[in-house]
Amino acid sequence: MKWQGRSGSGGNLEDRRGMSGGKIAAGGGLIAVIVVLAQLFLGGDGDTGKILNEIQKQSVQTPTEQRELTAEEKKLGEMADVILGDTEAVWKQIFSENGMTYQEPNLVLFTDGVETGCGSATSAAGPFYCPADQKVYMDMEFFKELQSRFGAKGGDFAIAYVIAHEIGHHVQTLMGTSQKVRKMQQGMSEAQANKLSVALELQADFYAGLWAHYNEKRVQMLEPGDIEEALSAAQAVGDDAIQKRMQGHVVPDSFTHGTSEQRMKWFMKGFEGGNIQDGDTFNEL
Ligand SMILES: [Zn+2]
Incomplete structure (x- = not known):
């Protein structure tokens, strides 16, 4: 894929990689010592416990330094930022062609674990979209895993x-499709609800193909083998492929996603058409 020399997103990439959680022991510890000393000298027995508690809370919340x-x-x-920028350009165009306005989501890169509007998540979750804060979360290590494990x-x-x-x-959320499906799923049998989840996932694959179609027209990004790379990834994360390969490792965004064949088919339908x-995956279940 050709991506160098193209501008990235409009500042919508949040790079949280290399940040480690935990406390800053030194700062909190020093203040605690001063408080205890003051307590000793002033002779009061006031609220030391409360103050220490407060200090501990603050030190947990203090962002820690980031490794290089x-x-x-x-x-x-940089590449993820360019791809994000490419999705912004394409979806802005498609939305305006359909009389709608596209709202840009953020892409958060992280390592190991991350706090999101949908709760905390670890890398084991695989890449996912959180509708509550309209952000995509990814640990880039996932792609090594895609190769080695899948x-x-x-x-x-x-x-x-x-x-x-x-x-x-994100597009499904802006269009209201996700919300409609979640509502319909309430009170359905699990099997029926899963079918709708598969339709949502296949539609996201279709949208990925549609994006590739528009972006190729816009910037001629494709190199030989690129579509095969996408299809190979889609194939590898198909439910049937995963169930065959999985050994105790959980990738929730890969459950109820459709078979490898379905995923490749819908990506290609978006890309070629x-x-x-053409993206009504709900009528073809
Ligand atoms: Zn998905």
Whole structure:
């Protein structure tokens, strides 16, 4: 995939990689000592416990320092930002063609664990979209795993496909499709509800293909092998493929996503047709 030399998103990439959680012991500890000393000298027995509690709370919440990212990590971050910018340009165009306004979501890169509007998550969750804060969350390590554990080809366009798929969930949220489906799922049998989830996931794959179609027209990004990379990733994260390969590792955003064949089919339908009207995955279940 050609991505260098293209501008990134409008500041919508949040890079939280290399940040470690935990307390700043030194700062909190020093203040605590001063408080205890003051207590001793002043002779009161006031609210030391309360104050210490307060200090501890503050030190937990204090953001910790970030380690320097490696050159490879920085490059991956730049590429993710360009892909995010590409999704903004394409979806702005498609929304305006349909008389709507696109609201840009954020893409958060993290390592190990992250706090989101949908609760805390670890890398084990795989990439996901949180509708509550309208952000996509990804640990880039996922793509190494996609290759090593799930047998995908890897490559930059596999990353583009996954980002475009998650942005597809954002589009579904802006269009109200996700909300409609969640409502319909209430009171349904699990099997029926799962069918609707599969339709949502396949539509996100369709939107990823649609994005690739529009973006290729816009900036000619594709290189030989790119579509195969996307299809290989889609194939690798199909429910049937995952169930065959999984050994005790959970990737929730990969359950109830449809088979490998369905996922590839819908991506290609979006990519080849380039028509948003073709994306009704709910009628083909
Ligand atoms: Zn999904």
